Amino acid sequence: MPGSTSGQQVAVITGAASGIGRALAVRYARERVNVVIGSYPGDPHDPHETLRQVEAEGGTGLVVDVDVRDAGQVDELARRAHETFGRIDKVVANAGILRRAPLAELTDDAWDDMLSVDLTGVLRTFRSCSPYLGEGGAMVAVSSIAGGVYGWEDHAHYAAAKAGVLGICRSLAVELAPRGIRVNAVIPGLIETPQSSDPVNSLGPEGLERAGDDIPWGRVGRPEEVADVIWFLTSNDSRYVTGQELVVDGGLIVKMRA
Numbered sequence: 001m002p003g004s005t006s007g008q009q010v011a012v013i014t015g016a017a018s019g020i021g022r023a024l025a026v027r028y029a030r031e032r033v034n035v036v037i038g039s040y041p042g043d044p045h046d047p048h049e050t051l052r053q054v055e056a057e058g059g060t061g062l063v064v065d066v067d068v069r070d071a072g073q074v075d076e077l078a079r080r081a082h083e084t085f086g087r088i089d090k091v092v093a094n095a096g097i098l099r100r101a102p103l104a105e106l107t108d109d110a111w112d113d114m115l116s117v118d119l120t121g122v123l124r125t126f127r128s129c130s131p132y133l134g135e136g137g138a139m140v141a142v143s144s145i146a147g148g149v150y151g152w153e154d155h156a157h158y159a160a161a162k163a164g165v166l167g168i169c170r171s172l173a174v175e176l177a178p179r180g181i182r183v184n185a186v187i188p189g190l191i192e193t194p195q196s197s198d199p200v201n202s203l204g205p206e207g208l209e210r211a212g213d214d215i216p217w218g219r220v221g222r223p224e225e226v227a228d229v230i231w232f233l234t235s236n237d238s239r240y241v242t243g244q245e246l247v248v249d250g251g252l253i254v255k256m257r258a
């Protein structure tokens with residue numbers, strides 16, 4: 001099933017209508033990689049704005065609606081990517097939700113919904129796309145310092161999912177190495193996107209501004225700064241890197257606090 005090894009490469013990104021996913025689609029376009037822009041219909045962001053930015057870079061994109069909670073839709077995302085472009089080379093499981101829920105309010109439904117997007121959604125994306133990948137293929141999951149490094153009060157379900165993502169990546173790195181496919185994770189710190197700008201479930205604009213003062217780099221990150229690292233992890237420059245996590249946080253986690 002793997003596609004041809006010549007011609008233009010193809011990347012599949014989930015959650016590419018906004019934030020880090022959109023910035024990554026633009027980066028791929030700049031690198032002349034065709035992009036499949038996974039878009040969740042329940043999201044207010046317009047995936048065609050991502051497509052417009054991809055085309056403004058001279059790239060080619062395809063918008064595909066996908067809810068990563070639905071295995072059939074994720075299979076269809078991979079099938080359409082392959083049908084349209086004839087190959088898949090890079091897969092980025094970026095889709096995610098963030099909800100605030102103190103333990104007493106963390107119902108089974110809230111837990112299940114979170115894990116279905118942020119954890120099982122990663123597995124579904126890799127499972128559906130990997131049959132199309134050939135030698136040199138690369139997959140990246142987007143974890144978080146919440147769960148990937150730290151705990152975060154009122155976010156046990158999010159942190160559990162983001163910690164679990166690392167286990168998926170390490171295991172698949174071993175399992176898929178014989179096929180020449182690499183699997184890595186990025187661990188973003190605080191990045192200014194629609195998710196972190198939500199004052200109810202995350203820090204909100206003022207919280208982000210304040211948090212910047214405590215980051216050695218002096219500010220929160222930009223989506224492009226994570227996208228560039230994902231580009232690296234899916235490029236030939238990282239060809240001997242697999243099963244690893246790269247923290248992209250402006251020095252946040254290494255700062256000693258007295």
Ligand code: NAD
Pocket residue numbers: 014015016017018019020021039040043045066067068069094095096097098117142143144145187188189190191192193194195196223
């Ligand atoms: P974002 O909200 O702009 O992007 C998340 C994307 O996921 C959206 O486009 C949304 O439509 C999509 N999505 C949500 N539910 C979905 C579903 N059921 N099926 C398919 N897609 C769905 O925010 P972002 O910050 O760019 O988030 C991208 C990733 O980065 C997420 O996994 C997030 O948890 C992670 N992350 C973000 C930060 C940060 O500070 N912004 C930090 C650490 C990790």
